[in-house]
Amino acid sequence: MSTPARGRFAGADPHVAPEPERSALVLVDVQVDFADGGASPVPGTSEVVPALVRLLRAFRRAGRPVVHVVRLYDGDDVDLPRRTLLAAGAPVVRPGSPGSQIVADLLPAGAPALDPQRLLAGEFQQLGPREWAMWKPRWGAFHRTRLEEHLRALDVTTVVLAGCNFPNCPRATAYGASERDLRVLLVRDAISGLLPGHEAEAARIGVLAAATTEVEDLVAATGEA
Template identity: 55%
Template sequence: MADYVSPDWSRAALVVVDVQNDFLDDGAAAIPGTTDVLPAIAALTQVFREAGRPIAHVVRLYEPGGSDVDLPRRDSIERGARVVAPGTAGSQIPHPLLPAPVDLNVEILRSGRPQVLRDREIVVMKPRWSAFYRTPLESWLHDHDCDTVVVAGCNLPNCPRATLFDASERDFRAALVSDAVSQTSAERLSDLERIGVRTLTASALSTELSTIRTGH
C-alpha cells in the first residue's frame, strides 16, 4: 500500500506560525499558553538548523487603520488598534527563535518577498490565517526540495490549523509538534490526524531528525 502521508524528515521544513511578541502572554493580543511553548519552539529551530533543514517564520503585520486583515480583527484594526503593527516591538519575533537578533524588514515583507535570515531560513508575511495564502512559502519549499511541512507556533485552531490544511491541499506531508504550539486539545489534535497530519512531541521530532545528522 502506498504511503502518501508519513513525513520524510530528510525533506522536511519547519514552519513557525505567528510567534510574535504581541501574542505572548504579556502582549497586546495575548494568546494564552504561547509563552509556555516558546522554549520548545526555540529548541526546535535549533534542531532544524543543526540538521541543515529549512525554517520559515511566518508573521502578521497589521497596519493601524488598514483593512487587509482577517475578518474577526478587521473592525478593530480599521479603528486604529495596534496589534503586531509594523515597526513596533510587539510585531517582532522573540529573539530566542532567531539565529541572531534582527528586526523585521517591513518593506521586504510587504512586497511579498521573503526576508532572508541565513541560508535556508526566512521570514514571510501572511495577511490571513494560512501561511500559504498570498505568500512565497510554497515556491520556497519546492525550491528547497521539501515535501514535508512541520508546523509549530501560536494558536492551533486558527493559523497553524489553516496552514496544515493548506499544506495537505498542496500535497505536502504534514506534521504538528504538539507541545510546541499553543491552544491545543485532544479533540483538535484528533481532527488533524484524520486528515493525515502526524502529531509528535518536540523530543520525538529531535530523535527523528538526529537520523539525518548521523546518517542512520
C-alpha cells in the same frame, strides 16, 4: 525517492509519513504581541517557547530550512473579524512596531529586525543560514504567499508545524499544506491552543503529530549514514 519513515512513523501510510530528510520547520505567528505582556497575548504561547527553541536548534544543526511566518496588520488587508478592532486603532502587530517582531529567543544570532516593507511586498527576508521570515495576510500561510514555491525550491515535502494558536493560523496552514500534497507533522507540545480533539480532527486529512523530543530525534537522524 521517498525517505523511509523512522521510529513511531514506520507503520504510517507511506503517503503521509514524514520525510525528515526533506522537511522544513514552519513556525506560525510567534511574535511579541502574541506572547505574555504583548498587546494581544494568546494563552499558552509563551509556555511553548522553550520547545520551539529546541526545535530550532535541531533544525539548524541538521541544516534543514526554517520559515518564521508572521502577521503584520496593515490597513484593511486583514481577516474580516479583525477589521473593526484594527480600525479602532488596536496596536497589534503593526508594521515596524516592537510587538510585531519575532520573540527574541527564537531568532538566530545576528538576525536583523523584520523589514515590513519587504515582507508586505511578499519577499522572504533572510534571518540566518537557511532561515527566513515571511508575511501572511490571512489565517493560512499558503494563502496569497509564495510559501509553496519557496518550499518546493528547497525540495521540501514535509512541513513540521509549530507556533501560536492552533485553532486559527496553524490549523489553516495545515489544511493549506495538505491541499498542496505536502506532508504535515504537528509538534503537539510546541503549539499553543492545541486541544485534545484537534489531533484527531487533523488526522482525518493525514496530518500526523509528535512531541518535540520525537521530532528532535527524527531531524538529528537525517545526518546519520
